[in-house]
Amino acid sequence: MALICYHASHEQFAPSHLLQLVQQAEKAGFDGIHASDHFHPWSERQGESGFTFSWIGAAMQATTLPFSMVCAPGQRLHPAIVAQAAATLSEMFPGRFNMELGSGEAINETITGEGWPDKEQRNKRLWESYQVIKQLLNGEEVNMDSTIQVSHARLYTLPEQQPVLLAAAVSEETAKWAGSWADGLLTTAGSLDDVKHKIEAFRNNGGKGKPVYLQFGFSYGRDETAAAKGAHDQWRSNIQPADKLEDWEEVKQFDEAAQTTSEKEVTENIPVFTGMPALQQQLQEYLTLDIDRLILHNINRQQEIFIQDYGAAR
Template identity: 35%
Template structure:
C-alpha cells in the first residue's frame, strides 16, 4: 500500500501557519508530512522562508500520528553535519520515533548565504558522503573525532539521543548517486517517478532493498509532486505559474541559481500553459490521481503532495484532502 504525504512548504507559509497546516493534514488522514528546509523562497511571489527546524519541533509536539521528514536538508554548507546530527536527534525525541532525516546535496539558493562559495557538484556529493558518515557516527552516542577532506569533528557527542538513532533518506538523481549513497542511507528520496532509480537502488551493493524489512522497519522510496487544486482551473494555472514556474528548470539549473531574481530571470519565458502541462491544475481530483500514478507504478512506496499557494492550504485540507486521499488509496491498492 502506497503512503501519501503532505508537504509543509516553508516557502509559501509562515511558521504558525505551517504548524496549523500540519495538524489539519494529520486530521485529514495523510500518512506523513515532509518539510522543505530553505533560507529563501524559490520566487518572491511565494513570500516565506521560516527556519524549518524550529517549526519541526512545534509540529512534532502538535501532532501525534503522522511521520515527519525533512525534504531535504543540506548538511554541508549552511549547516555543519555535527549540528544536523544534534538537531535531528532532538526532533526524533520530540516526535517519539516518527522523524526521518531527509538529506541532499543542496542548492546555491539556500547555501550561498554563509559566504563560503558554492562547490561543484562532484565536491557537493563528496561532502554529503562525509556528512552522512559523521551523522551516523554521532548517532551511536559515542565520542566522535573525525578527520575528512571537507569536515573535522573534535570530541563531539550527542547527549540526548533516541534509541536506534534516526533513519536517513538521501535525495539521488541518477544511478551514480544511488550507487554512492544507497549503502549509507535507509531510504531513497526523488522528485521524479523514475523506476530506474528504484531499480538502481535495489541493485546497489549494501543498500536496503525497498520494501524489505531492515532494522525493524522497511526501506522506502519517497517521491514528491506539486499539484494546484482550485475550484477554478484558470485561477489554479495562474497561481501555479506565478509561484511554481521555477519547477520547470530542472535540478541541473535549480541547484546553481543563487537568488529569487535569478529564478525569475531564468523562468521569464515559461508560459502558464507550460506549467499546466506538468502540474495538475484545477478542481479535477481524478487528474491529480493520474499525475501521481507513475510514482506507485514505478515502485515508490511514499508520495508527498505539494499544494501550491499558501493561502489555499486551509481549503485544500478541509474540503479536498479526504476525498482525494480516498481516490489515491483506491487507485493505488
C-alpha cells in the same frame, strides 16, 4: 501500504500558517507530513523561508503524525548540529522523525560566504556528513579532518529509536550512488518509467529492502484557470534547468530567468488537476512502485481547498 503525506513548503508559507495546515492535513486523513528546508525562497512571489528545525518540534507536538524533512548538511548546517537536532526530535517523538539528506542548492548554502563546490565535492561532503551524523547518533565520539571538520564531538542526548537517514536524489545516477550508503531514498515524481528507473537504480546498488519516499508536485484547484494561474505564479522559477536550480545564489536570478516563462510552459512541466478522481488515478500509478511514502505537494497557494477536497474524497 504506503503513507500518503502532506508537504509543508517553507518557501511558500509562514511557519504559523504551516502549523495550521498540518493540523488540518491530519484531520483530513493524511498519514504523515514532509517539510522542505530553505534559507531563501525560489522567488519573491513565494516569499517565505522559516527555519524548519525550529518549526518541526512545534508541528510534531501539535499533531500525532510521522514527519520527515529535507536537510543539506555540510555548509549552512554543520552535520554535528544536524545530528544533535535529529537526536533531540527523535528523543522527544520516538519513531516519528526521519530525515532526507541532500547536497543542497547554492541559494540556501552560500549565505556562509564560502564558495559553492562542484557536484563531485558536494557529494563527497554529503557522504562525509552522513557518516558524521550516523556515528554521532550511534553515541560515538567523532573526529574528522577532511571536507568536513569535526573535533571531539559526542552526543549525550540520544534517542531510543534512531531516525532513518535517507538520501535525496533527483537523478538516476545519484539514486544509484545513494544505494551504496543511505538508509533510504527520497526522489521526485515524473513519468512512471523515469521513477521506476531511479528506484531500480537505488535498489539494485545496495538499496534493496530500504524505504523509498516519492515526492509528487502538482497544482490542484477546483477549476483549471485557478490551478494553472496558481502554478504560474508560484512555480515558474522552479522549472529552470537543474544546473541553474543548484547553482544560482540569489532569488533575483530565479525571478529574472522566469520573467518570460509563460503559463503554458509551466503547465507543460507541472501536472494540473481540477478534481480528486483524476489526482487519485495518478497516485494509484505511483503506488504500484512499492514505495513507502508518497508526498503530495500542491504547489499553488490554495492549500486549504486542496486539504479539504482530499479529506472529502477519502
